């Protein structure tokens with residue numbers, strides 16, 4: 001794409017406000033570590049963040065740091081350091097990038113915000129709803145810093161979320177409270193938890209609305225935009241700032257819908273992306289689809305921060321349900337039902353499955369789902385082999401060629 005074409009792409013104006021929010025979030029945590037003013041809890045991206053906020057912790061999400069390492073292309077350089085101390089190149093490349101960066105003493109937060117180090121955790125809190133890797137990842141830091149680690153073990157590959165799942169998860173969450181009280185120095189307060197769950201509920205409803213804007217024709221945003229704008233839903237849920245931000249973004253997107261300003265002018269095809277983003281190649285992929293006048297308008301990944309179940313009246317039960325109803329927790333039949341619904345609502349004409357080498361948990365192509373989907377819906381599907389962070393597993397050339405051929409196939413289908 002020429003520089004002139006790049007300049008002509010209309011940018012989402014709210015992005016500048018989001019950047020300010022991100023900076024304020026990281027600087028607040030950095031300051032708290034320097035002054036010892038407030039304790040910091042590390043939390044997995046779909047862990048019990050509301051409980052931690054309610055107990056007065058600042059909450060830090062290492063997966064977000066992993067994604068930053070990928071997006072800044074630092075990951076591929078630092079992963080070998082983690083491999084050298086025994087973390088296999090085949091396991092989660094968020095984990096290996098994050099541990100490698102720690103061992104090397106580098107972080108993308110330095111360039112972005114002048115922050116020298118990731119914040120040392122006062123406690124590490126995980127939920128295995130997404131994978132086992134998060135437990136092993138947090139265990140590295142628990143050993144390194146000799147700090148407490150607590151976790152929730154979620155039932156996985158389930159079709160329906162049953163009451164006995166919820167009862168078990170609620171009791172696991174409640175059993176964490178004495179440790180959280182000891183580390184934070186604060187008493188648990190159910191009313192404060194209700195308030196935080198209510199803030200998360202408002203945030204998630206707005207985030208759903210942002211993503212549903214993609215159903216408009218032409219769509220006012222792309223999957224690649226959404227991977228950037230989901231940051232507040234990930235790291236600021238439970239905080240009022242996220243709510244204010246999404247109101248601003250929705251107003252902008254709804255304006256675009258009214259004026260029919262598509263993120264991809266002359267949008268010809270509408271795709272669904274399943275699986276992780278390729279963080280180090282967002283720009284290249286976004287540019288290629290733009291040139292092909294094809295928009296990736298919906299994805300499984302960005303939907304992972306829609307938590308319809310939150311309910312301030314039942315904070316524990318609803319958190320347990322919200323974090324178990326997730327796509328990644330469910331079996332293939334649920335996943336297919338879920339994707340079919342989004343494919344229909346977003347008028348999708350093709351589906352891309354990203355087979356991320358180091359994340360089997362988010363790669364849904366491995367048990368014949370694309371073939372079943374193609375047969376059931378009569379939709380073309382494409383499997384791209386790559387990775388979320390480790391660009392040694394990604395071939396730029398091969399990916400470009402495969403996407404080009406796929407879009408040609410869509411063109412032919414249209415006749």
Ligand code: SF4
Pocket residue numbers: 063091092093094095130131132133134358359360361362388
């Ligand atoms: S779900 Fe995948 S990307 Fe996320 S932490 Fe687990 S292995 Fe890593």
